Amino acid sequence: LGECKKLEKVELHAHLNGSISIATIGKLLKIEGRSNIVIPTDFVLKQPTTMEEVFKMFPLIQKLTEKPENLRIAVEDVMREFEEDGVVYLELRTTPKCTEFMSKKEYVDVILEAIRRLEDRRKMKTRLILSIDRRQNIEEAEETAKIAIDDDSGLIVGIELSGNPILDGTKFIPTLQKARNSNLGISIHLAEVEENTQEIMDFLIFRPDRIGHGTFLHKNSEFVRIMRDLRIPLEICLTSNTLCKTTKTIAESHLPFWKDLGIPIAICTDDKGLMNDCNLSEEFEKASVNFGFSKRDLENICKTSFDISFFSRRDKKL
Ligand code: 5GP
Numbered sequence: 001l002g003e004c005k006k007l008e009k010v011e012l013h014a015h016l017n018g019s020i021s022i023a024t025i026g027k028l029l030k031i032e033g034r035s036n037i038v039i040p041t042d043f044v045l046k047q048p049t050t051m052e053e054v055f056k057m058f059p060l061i062q063k064l065t066e067k068p069e070n071l072r073i074a075v076e077d078v079m080r081e082f083e084e085d086g087v088v089y090l091e092l093r094t095t096p097k098c099t100e101f102m103s104k105k106e107y108v109d110v111i112l113e114a115i116r117r118l119e120d121r122r123k124m125k126t127r128l129i130l131s132i133d134r135r136q137n138i139e140e141a142e143e144t145a146k147i148a149i150d151d152d153s154g155l156i157v158g159i160e161l162s163g164n165p166i167l168d169g170t171k172f173i174p175t176l177q178k179a180r181n182s183n184l185g186i187s188i189h190l191a192e193v194e195e196n197t198q199e200i201m202d203f204l205i206f207r208p209d210r211i212g213h214g215t216f217l218h219k220n221s222e223f224v225r226i227m228r229d230l231r232i233p234l235e236i237c238l239t240s241n242t243l244c245k246t247t248k249t250i251a252e253s254h255l256p257f258w259k260d261l262g263i264p265i266a267i268c269t270d271d272k273g274l275m276n277d278c279n280l281s282e283e284f285e286k287a288s289v290n291f292g293f294s295k296r297d298l299e300n301i302c303k304t305s306f307d308i309s310f311f312s313r314r315d316k317k318l
Helices: 002-006 022-032 041-045 051-064 068-084 104-119 138-150 170-181 197-206 221-230 238-243 255-260 280-291 295-307
Strands: 009-015 087-094 125-133 156-162 185-190 210-213 234-236 265-267
Touching: 002 280, 009 068, 009 265, 009 280, 009 295, 022 051, 022 068, 068 087, 068 104, 087 104, 087 156, 104 125, 104 138, 125 138, 125 170, 138 156, 138 170, 156 170, 170 185, 170 197, 185 197, 197 221, 234 255, 238 280, 255 265, 255 280, 265 280, 265 295, 280 295
Parallel strands: 009 087, 087 125, 125 156, 156 185, 185 210, 210 234, 234 265
Antiparallel strands: none
8 A cells, every 4th residue: 555655646637515524514513513415424424425425425525525625625625635635636626606605606716716825835736616406407507617617716627427327418518518619628527337338329429438337338338439449538437336336346347348458447546435434545456455556557657647637637727
């Protein structure tokens, strides 16, 4: 694990609210006096065992970041924790939310401000991806895309689609296309569950810059054929997949299948706070133990991850 910690790692798939550590959740609960937030006090022990459980936790944690001052603490802690784990480039993603205390734009501005403030002091670089939640309507998605397109900080580098994987997301394709036309990177959570074959096909044809999870893609020969042609990079989250039971064990993960085919892959944490308070070094360690990766293999994964990142997408505006 020491060796994995020393690696200069790149994190491309980290949802802000899911990445908030147990320690920070405790800090925010204390600040809030837990008045109207009912997160179980034994939350630490209640790590999820299914995807449904994970999705039940999000609204509770999101309540803790409804105020700008709390959101600032959450972002700063998440960035510090990734840096302490040896991450040199972080692509953080979050769904802009209109709360009682902030508009969507203000929510994004608080995060950008925190990134900017720490940018000079820290070795780690951080960029932001705005998320569209599958539950949203097209107007909400358009509003999020507009914030990213109009951003002139240079720090927002992409748009991604996430949220309950059972819901069809193809209605967002025109919005995603608009974002792509503005040179934003596009990442789509795809094939996290086995259903929605038509959606998977439509999104493969759309050809996102990256795919989140892609857990069930290798089970369909037509998808494999398309992936061989298009070589769309995958963001793979080993612990998250096993806790959500979409892969039975890490050894049975889809990661080696795609790596052997030469598809670029990034190893990522997804929601480190919710996933046993995991970290990226441990994910690398698990890949090394389960797939026999050498130090050189792990270094190459770090390099590939940076190559497929959206880092330079908006550089012209910096
Ligand atoms: P936030 O966007 O509030 O910072 O982070 C939490 C949100 O990220 C969730 O509400 C959900 O939309 C999305 N998310 C986090 N983890 C996953 C995941 O494993 N799968 C999918 N599809 N969405 C996720």
